[in-house]
């Protein structure tokens with residue numbers, strides 16, 4: 001096995017799994033010994049889920065960038081760390097070797113230092129998928145600044161809220177970003193986000209699209225100028241260096257905002273050592289990575305999948321990570337397959353929504369594309385339906401590539417439940433088995449372990465985890481109580497995932513979806529309360545209720561029921577105004593797919609909206625409405641049903 005901690009067979013999995021549970025300290029210290037530390041830890045793991053407190057490798061000192069870059073330089077300096085494929089296939093590919101990555105990251109670190117950014121400061125990164133985004137992330141980690149990457153699809157208002165929550169002092173952005181046939185004016189969105197901001201001192205702008213930008217004196221800086229200046233500082237006689245800050249194992253590495261069941265996204269915090277170990281360990285084991293292979297994760301670095309499986313996991317393992325700037329359907333629906341062919345991709349990791357959308361174009365886009373380099377396929381982000389699974393298996397994998405269905409969350413930092421390619425069996429629609437160190441538990445509403453099988457012979461319940469794994473969420477930034485109530489208070493002494501799941505007799509898990517008010521639209525997480533808040537900002541809206549409904553491509557679509565204050569409205573125009581409002585407040589990803597104007601909402605006598613009923617109507621299941629007699633106004637249900645879109 002190329003990595004000392006790589007699992008080699010099903011029997012080895014069983015052996016490692018039981019060791020990880022029986023003696024986690026020995027198990028994890030052996031793995032940790034294969035990383036680079038400045039100082040050894042005092043204790044492997046110290047935790048309680050009541051506060052919650054989770055600490056791994058306490059007392060140790062390290063810098064994650066030395067693990068991701070420096071330690072590979074002697075042997076792999078000239079190997080590609082990042083292969084960058086531009087949005088436009090006519091533009092040239094960029095290959096970033098480990099040596100070059102080292103230099104660029106040192107330059108960013110120097111640039112941050114030159115501009116007064118210090119260890120612990122929060123740096124917001126709002127960029128398209130260019131290699132400079134990876135340099136920015138790692139440059140922060142090199143000096144110990146906490147990065148908060150915001151996906152390029154979020155609005156100025158969303159950015160403003162996140163800047164404020166994190167009290168960020170520095171921003172790295174681009175003039176614009178290319179995505180398919182669109183140019184997204186990122187800097188101009190940042191300018192709007194900064195109106196009224198009191199904490200940000202500088203904005204560094206990388207030139208990508210040459211979109212005109214306004215540059216404010218004393219505040220805004222060009223990336224190119226700053227990096228050129230930094231280059232003269234970090235290079236002496238051809239030797240590049242910028243000392244990596246010695247960080248505590250438990251210092252925060254980054255904040256990543258994600259939606260919950262309230263209107264306000266929360267800043268999930270991961271700490272350095274545990275996150276590093278888990279992303280690397282899971283990358284190597286789930287994908288069974290072999291050095292030299294090309295790993296293509298199609299996510300955006302603005303989401304956790306990109307953080308863990310484009311940047312940190314692969315680089316820490318010394319892998320070659322392919323980073324793609326564009327979208328799967330531009331210039332045509334063969335774009336992924338061209339990339340696989342051109343760069344001889346070995347591992348392809350994407351989302352079920354992308355598979356379903358590409359499936360819709362049939363086999364024509366696959367014609368003439370050589371996919372024979374593919375060895376392993378993966379999916380993430382939402383349950384995969386069997387039809388999409390089989391299409392992926394047959395048309396892309398040619399029945400010859402194991403598919404890993406990886407279940408995890410922003411809060412878990414890396415994959416928790418998944419088969420391991422070629423090592424543990426796959427089962428279409430099932431994430432299958434927990435990785436070593438992960439102890440799932442299915443509980444009923446009162447928190448008792450589910451012991452009885454249902455009619456189909458499955459255990460069915462809410463998915464919890466019994467003990468911490470190295471990259472457990474540490475806190476929600478600035479509000480530890482929120483972390484406790486959200487994840488650790490529903491069931492005492494358990495981490496609650498918010499997902500429902502089934503378990504079969506062999507111990508395989510099938511994730512059935514969220515059991516809270518969180519939607520999963522095209523693998524993006526959106527809170528219904530967040531969308532409602534945005535809709536309610538529109539001047540004419542009196543009240544709204546948002547639910548999810550099954551959508552062929554997106555997995556879930558957003559269905560909004562809205563009470564509007566004008567009787568004779570131009571419905572279509574008003575819908576467009578509301579969509580515009582949601583785009584302004586959150587971003588285009590949160591736009592409802594359907595808007596139904598209703599005279600009232602089904603409420604209990606205590607005024608609580610009966611979402612169950614609204615979900616049934618949105619699903620088109622009018623027979624399953626159940627007992628509506630306890631409603632304040634039962635007649636409203638019939639009226640809403642009549643107007644269903």
Ligand code: WT7
Nearest residue numbers: 380381382383405406407408409410511514525
């Ligand atoms: C939610 C987490 C983890 C990276 C992408 C999403 C759903 C994730 C699977 C899967 C079924 C899945 C869950 C989870 N989910 N992976 N393989 N099968 N559902 O991260 O935005 O934090 O969302 O995505 O519902 O709770 P996220």
